[in-house]
Amino acid sequence: MTDPGGSAPAPDLLLFYGGTFDPVHNGHLAIARAARDRLHCPVRLMPAGDPPHRPPPGASAEHRAAMLRLALAEERELCMDRRELERGGRSYTVETLRALRRGRPCASVALLLGADSFAGLMSWKDWRDLFSLAHLVIAERAGSPLGDLAAPLAAELEARGGADAAALRRVPAGRILRLQQPLSGESATRLRALIAAGGDWRRLLPAAVAGYIDHHGLYRDGGGDGGAGAAPL
Template identity: 55%
Template sequence: MFSGSAQPGAALPKRLRVFYGGTFDPVHNGHLAIARAVREALGTTVWLMPAADPPHREAPGAKAEDRAAMLDLAIEGQAGLRVDRRELERSARSDAPSYTVDTLRELRAKFGEDAPIAFVIGADSLHGFAGWREPEALLAGAHWVVAERPGSALDEHLPPPVARLVAGRWTLDAHALRTTPGGKVLRLRQPLHPESATQIRRRIAAGETWHHLLPPAVARCIVERGLYGATPIVLPPAPPR
C-alpha cells in the first residue's frame, strides 16, 4: 500500500481498477507472479481477464470456458486476485472480434470517465502495441503497467511506432496511476519467469515434463479434460480444503 500525504494542489487519489488481460492458454506460474507483483506494487485487486479469440493472433489451444475454469482454479485462495469474464461474455453475445478498445469503452461506461483504470501487459505485447486497434485511444484512455518478460526486456529498442506512442508517458511513480484516469505507462520491475504458455503447450503435446510450471489444480484440470493433447501422468494429491 502507499503512504504519505498528498501535496497541496495535487489531485486526490481515487480507487484504481486493474485488469490483466490475456489468453491464459494455459495460465501458469509466470502469469500469477506478474499478477501478484502488480497487486503489491499498486495496492489493489487485480482482475485477470481471459480474452476471447484475439483478432491479432491465432486461436487459443483451449476453449474459452476451459481457460476461464483454469483461471478460477489458479487464483483460488489468493487474496486480491479475481477473474473477470466480460470479454468472454461479450464474445458470446456477438461473433465480432474482441478488441481491447471495446473493453476499455465498456469499463468507462460502467465506472465513469474519471475513474483510474489500468491494463497489465507483458513487454512482448508492448512491442506489438502499434498494431492493436486504436492504440492512441488505448494509451490516452487507460494506464498501462508493462511487465518485463524473458527475451523482451524494456531496455531493448522499441519499434519506432511504439516508441512514438509511449513517448512522454513513462512513469516510475505507481501512486500517479491513482490521480488521473489514464495516459501513463508504468514499468513493473519483478523477477522474470522463464515459462511461457507456448512452451508449456509444446511440452504437453510432446509428452515432456510440464506440470511443475503450473499450479497443481490447473495441471490436474488439463489432464482431466485432456487439454493440449495431455496424457495421464502422476500428479501430487490435491491440497486439503
C-alpha cells in the same frame, strides 16, 4: 484499500490483466502478484474470448476460464473478470475499455501487459486510443524489448513513462508504469508443446490447473479440448 505507507485509504485503481491464459501458468501469476504488490490494488485477470492478434486458443473459452478460476482460488486480491468472454465477438482491448469507460468515465484504469505485447501494440486496433482510455503497466524482465521499439512507441514511452503508483491514481488514463517482475521462463506456447510431447510440464503451473488438464485431456494432440465438453462454470 489502505496504503502501506499510511493510514489513509488509497484512491481506487482498476487494474486489468488481459490474455488468453491458454493455459494459465506460474509466470502469469508472478506478473499479477508483482503488479498487485507494487500498485496496492486487486488485479482482474480477463481472459479473451476470441483474440484477434494470435491463432485461435488451444482450449475453449470455458476450459480456459475454469483453469483460471482454479489458479486464483487461493490468491489474495487476484480475481477473474469475464467481461470479454460474455461480450462475444472479437476481443479487441480498445472496445473493452470503451465499454468500461461508458460506466466509469472518471475512474483510474490501468491495463497490465507484458513487454512483448507492448512492443507489438501498433498492430492492435486503434492502438493510440488506448492511452486516452487507460494507463499501461508494462511487465518487463531482463532482455525485454523496450530498448528496441518502433519510433512511435518509443515516443509514447518517453512522453508517458516514469509513472509510479500514486501517479496512476491522480488521473484516469494516459501514463505508463514499468514493472520489474521476477524472471520466469514459463510460456503458454512452451507449455502446450510440452504437454503434447509428454514432457515435464506440471511444475510450471498450479497443481489444480495441472489436474484439470489431466482430467480433461487438454492439449494432448497439440490442440486443446481433448474431445471433452466445456467445463461448467
